[in-house]
Amino acid sequence: xxxxxxxxxxxxxxxxxxxxxxxxxxxxxxxxxxxxxxxxxxxxxxxxxxxxxxxxxxxxxxxxxxxxxxxxxxxxxx
Amino acid sequence: xxxxxxxxxxxxxxxxxxxxxxxxxxxxxxxxxxxxxxxxxxxxxxxxxxxxxxxxxxxxxxxxxxxxxxxxxxxxxxxxxxxxxxxxxxxxxxxxxxxxxxxxxxxxxxxxxxx
Numbered sequence: 054x055x056x057x058x059x060x061x062x063x064x065x066x067x068x069x070x071x072x073x074x075x076x077x078x079x080x081x082x083x084x085x086x087x088x089x090x091x092x093x094x095x096x097x098x099x100x101x102x103x104x105x106x107x108x109x110x111x112x113x114x115x116x117x118x119x120x121x122x123x124x125x126x127x128x129x130x131x
Numbered sequence: 132x133x134x135x136x137x138x139x140x141x142x143x144x145x146x147x148x149x150x151x152x153x154x155x156x157x158x159x160x161x162x163x164x165x166x167x168x169x170x171x172x173x174x175x176x177x178x179x180x181x182x183x184x185x186x187x188x189x190x191x192x193x194x195x196x197x198x199x200x201x202x203x204x205x206x207x208x209x210x211x212x213x214x215x216x217x218x219x220x221x222x223x224x225x226x227x228x229x230x231x232x233x234x235x236x237x238x239x240x241x242x243x244x245x246x
Contacts (some may be wrong), residue, residue: 076238083174084173084174108240109242111240112240115207115237115238
């Protein structure tokens with residue numbers, strides 16, 4: 054049975070972590086634990102100054118720390 | 132009813148599939164095909180691909196390790212070579228070989244370009 058997250062594959066997704074960190078990227082795939090493979094990723098540290106780290110290529114994000122997924126989201130406003 | 136009326140009804144315009152409404156439908160169809168076939172990549176596929184490449188491993192603590200990925204397993208336990216440890220963006224240590232326990236790992240990233 055196709056899951057809701059499957060629909061996001063190929064689109065931009067905004068991921069909010071348990072800590073003050075958010076990740077925005079293009080979803081390439083995921084597994085049963087919702088570990089996620091993303092591309093063209095920007096990492097945001099949510100601080101008063103709003104620090105941002107941009108990484109290219111692909112990442113495997115550990116699903117352990119994920120709190121929320123926002124399909125099509127752009128990330129925190131900075 | 133002639134084929135022209137049918138064609139107009141379907142919103143395809145007079146140019147056939149390549150103009151007007153027909154073009155949009157073709158685009159949407161193609162986009163769906165591309166999405167589905169080009170890139171479904173699960174974590175285990177990703178892990179097989181990246182062995183031997185330079186990677187950045189970020190831990191839950193925020194510490195960063197850059198090195199060449201020697202091997203890893205399904206728990207995200209990682210063995211790196213020529214490792215550099217960055218704390219708060221600053222290079223702190225260099226290790227010839229490093230083993231990282233997977234429960235600490237926040238992400239593993241390939242690096243084409245430096246931040």
